[in-house]
Amino acid sequence: MRAVSATTSRHVLVVEGNRAERSSLARALTACGFVVDTAFPGAEALRQITAMAYDVVVLDIYAPGGAEALRYLRERTPQTAVIVVTGSVA
Template sequence: MPRTVLLAEDDRAIRHALERALTLEGYRVTAVADGVEALAQAHRGRPDVLVLDVMMPGIDGLQVCRELRAEGDATPILMLTALVETADRIAGLDAGADDYVVKPFDVEEVFARLRALLRRTDRTDPAERAEAGADDRAAA
């Protein structure tokens, strides 16, 4: 069964190119253009991995990441952004992202980072990971 990717990117050209590349690589992709839709799709679709742009309309990628983590969602998150400063990378990782790639990027590097994130992920489905996170918080 193909792995599912939720791609949230407001730049239409980047979104379409990356969606096509991920699809050709064998992923099942849901692509959205803003943070509000990204959060809704993350709740609805329970993807295996998220690729989030930081600067998006509605809710930015950092807030999407924070909200998912606050809910106990442990789905791997790769931030994909034009923000290149060390402080920006730290902010993304501190918001709960698992990895951070700066634009412009090489699509092969994105593929490699997604494979690495998925290797480190428990083989349970995202709903079970989210439920386990909720159980962990309740026990604390």
């Protein structure tokens, strides 16, 4: 990943139910110059999404509340880029 310059740093929220994966994603994004917050899926994530204008949300779609968070983001903050991830195997 290429680093982000200080003048264009982006605020990212990582919403992931697995603590190790959440921490790993946050560390990698921070190392690349992003300002990163993390949240457990569900009510915690929705609180953070409504409290802060994020540039990007990395969202585990199959985690509890993931679909609701995606719906909220699409309806209320369409300018927010959403990266959908899942550890689920179909």
